[in-house]
Amino acid sequence: MSILIKNVLHNEEITDILIRENKISEIKPNIEAKAERIINGENKAVFPGLVNGHTHSAMTLFRGYGDDLPLEKWLNTKIWPNERNLTPEIVYWGTKLACLEMIKTGTTCFNDMYFHYKEAAQATEEMGIRGIFSHIIFDNLDPKRGEKIKTETKIETLIENFSDRIHFGIAPHAIYTVSGYSFAWATDFAKEHNLIIHTHLAETQTEHQNAIKNYGLSPIRYLNKLGVLNPNMVIAHCLWLDNEEIQMLADNGVKVVHNPNSNLKLASGHQFLYNEMKEKGVVVGLGTDGCSSSNNLDMIEAMKMMSLLQKGWRLDPTALPASEALTIASENGGKILNIKTGKIEAGYLADLFLVNLKTTAFTPNNNTVSNLVYAANGSVVDTVVCNGKIIMENQKVNGEDEILEKANEMVTKLIKH
Amino acid sequence: MSILIKNVLHNEEITDILIRENKISEIKPNIEAKAERIINGENKAVFPGLVNGHTHSAMTLFRGYGDDLPLEKWLNTKIWPNERNLTPEIVYWGTKLACLEMIKTGTTCFNDMYFHYKEAAQATEEMGIRGIFSHIIFDNLDPKRGEKIKTETKIETLIENFSDRIHFGIAPHAIYTVSGYSFAWATDFAKEHNLIIHTHLAETQTEHQNAIKNYGLSPIRYLNKLGVLNPNMVIAHCLWLDNEEIQMLADNGVKVVHNPNSNLKLASGHQFLYNEMKEKGVVVGLGTDGCSSSNNLDMIEAMKMMSLLQKGWRLDPTALPASEALTIASENGGKILNIKTGKIEAGYLADLFLVNLKTTAFTPNNNTVSNLVYAANGSVVDTVVCNGKIIMENQKVNGEDEILEKANEMVTKLIKH
Secondary structure: OEEEEEEEEEOOEEEEEEEEOOEEEEEEOOOOOOOOEEEEOOOEEEEEOEEEEEEOHHHHHHOOOOOOOOHHHHHHHHHHHHHOOOOHHHHHHHHHHHHHHHHHOOEEEEEEEOOOHHHHHHHHHHHOOEEEEEEEEOOOOOHHHHHHHHHHOOHHHHOOOOOOOEEEEEEEOOOOOOOHHHHHHHHHHHHHHOOEEEEEEOOOHHHHHHHHHHHOOOHHHHHHHHOOOOOOEEEEEOOOOOHHHHHHHHHOOOEEEEOHHHHHHOOOOOOOOHHHHHHHOOOEEEOOOOOOOOOOOOHHHHHHHHHHHHHHHHOOOOOOOHHHHHHHHOHHHHHHHOOOOOOOOOOOEOOEEEEEOOOHHHOOOOOHHHHHHHHOOHHHEEEEEEOOEEEEEOOEOOOHHHHHHHHHHHHHHHOOO | OEEEEEEEEEOOEEEEEEEEOOEEEEEEOOOOOOOOEEEEOOOEEEEEOEEEEEEOHHHHHHOOOOOOOOHHHHHHHHHHHHHOOOOHHHHHHHHHHHHHHHHHOOEEEEEEEOOOHHHHHHHHHHHOOEEEEEEEEOOOOOHHHHHHHHHHOOHHHHOOOOOOOEEEEEEEOOOOOOOHHHHHHHHHHHHHHOOEEEEEEOOOHHHHHHHHHHHOOOHHHHHHHHOOOOOOEEEEEOOOOOHHHHHHHHHOOOEEEEOHHHHHHOOOOOOOOHHHHHHHOOOEEEOOOOOOOOOOOOHHHHHHHHHHHHHHHHOOOOOOOHHHHHHHHOHHHHHHHOOOOOOOOOOOEOOEEEEEOOOHHHOOOOOHHHHHHHHOOHHHEEEEEEOOEEEEEOOEOOOHHHHHHHHHHHHHHHOOO
């Protein structure tokens, strides 16, 4: 398969982009090559596919359910009782809905953590984007239970054969649900098999206070003492930490995913220490979190929120400019997940999207990246290519009506409380 | 003209809505009435038209120009030098672009402040929505200049005959650009002619500090001492104030417009005292500010930002729930501007919009208002009615291609620095 994108706006210049197999092959004006598919890039701009660094994709089905409640009440009365109704079929369709939404808003790769993760992988395989699916570990802080889970966790059963777009990882849920024992074996297991370790950390003030009460240490210091901080680790949130802890993350090559919408909506906090992490060399990516806390999977919206929040709480209008927000949401996402995606450059995977410039968001077009980050939202995305295949054209994705119908059907099986 | 909207979702129930002339006439299921136009409301939900409480509409043409700069540099090198190039024609097309964007995102009424305001009024008249256009007063703190402007300001020339959708006001720009003398006469003038007084106040820490330095009083105390706080006054921002000043606003019936995106992007601040104002009875509306500071005019995005920011900085997930955000953006907007809009109720002006529920943002539809505020953005708007006329159907507005073209042409005449 080869695709030639003609006359598209890229870095404020009109160019052509040639895709061969699943990679970007060449970027220059007037490419004279034959290609099986030609995309007319006139009145369009191209951007690297966005990477959603942290989500629980099938939670699309909880969208708008139990909003505006205190955290404990929301979890105890709305989310957890209904999650007991989850089936592989429900997760499959919830993930299809998530993939549909991600494709429509320019995301071509996501880092997922949820139950029935193989059905989530299957749904993603069919939708044409990339995903990393992690087996969640909860041992309720009981090392004996942790040992049982360890014995049952075999690489042969954890991983299944899908295409090269589908990856697997391991996800000890959080320090308040998983024992130190399980964090330790999961880390060894991940190192042995070169898997990503996906976890939540330093998300709320309560978590911070409880860690000090229970372990005598703040969350990151606790994991540091356990010796589990390592370069395979991708941690979501990291809101409640100090400079010394940022240094621990940097020293151990730990990756961080910021989820501004979720952090605000759940009132976890809003002063994410982006500059401080960047300064010490921590790679930061961007995520939406699940739709039960952020309500959508629109990474373009998330870029704006991230950038504006930094400016707002720092009282500094130059903080986190638009171009840096785009890098965080694309290239850094690839770095965090160790996948060569998120950049429009020869040799990178052909994961990209085209936006329609004949829209109010891009009129006038004084600055294409500013307009993407600050004026637009996911609705400007017109065409999406992932792994060298066109998966959306003219804003249409195959089978979208069926996905919306099935999602509405599944929610009646899921939400009963 | 009469319109019958059939089988539309409203307050989580399917109903019909009858519009006669420019007003909502009846809301109940199965209305048996003849109407000149029938709108099929199946798979759609209806919401009151949103009211943008503070904007500089023609600044759409500055969208994305000079982002991420320090405030003074942005104003001195990007905005002010180019504003000298403004002509009536530029403002006319900039405002048409703004109206197009507002219609597409569900806004049917806006409170505007900019140069060449009669051309802005003309553009809005043609586009079919409501606007209040204020003559801006700048006297550079010079009462003599203020007196000259006073002499020139006649009600006969300030107001022109347009339809009942177009209103006029007076806008002393801010306390750092307008003398106390001009604030006083503008207030008298507004009272005499029952006009809105539109101003910026307590926006930045610098303004706050300078007011104390120059007048010995914080901004609101200064206007209170001048005796100009009154119920016709609509003030944008109000970020830097204390409880005593909120009481002054309440006692004098002053209306406040919160602009969360602009406040973050310009790094003016983020801790808007919504709860405190509400408690004391200050009516608060929502605005986007101009596109040079907020980059778009999407009031649906602004509702989410407002609600999430309150939760975030207060560390309270129950702060400003979705339904209250919608009330602020619609009904409160009508109250602030003294126009019977922003509510779907018999007797109110027929200003409303329909969203498409066959979208990911409304799938599943566990809660229609939550989905609008937290999951959606302006792109879900399908049909817009203003003043009893359909001004958008199937996401198409008359003349939109010409507006985009003309806006791109105008920007070449506007931005030369």
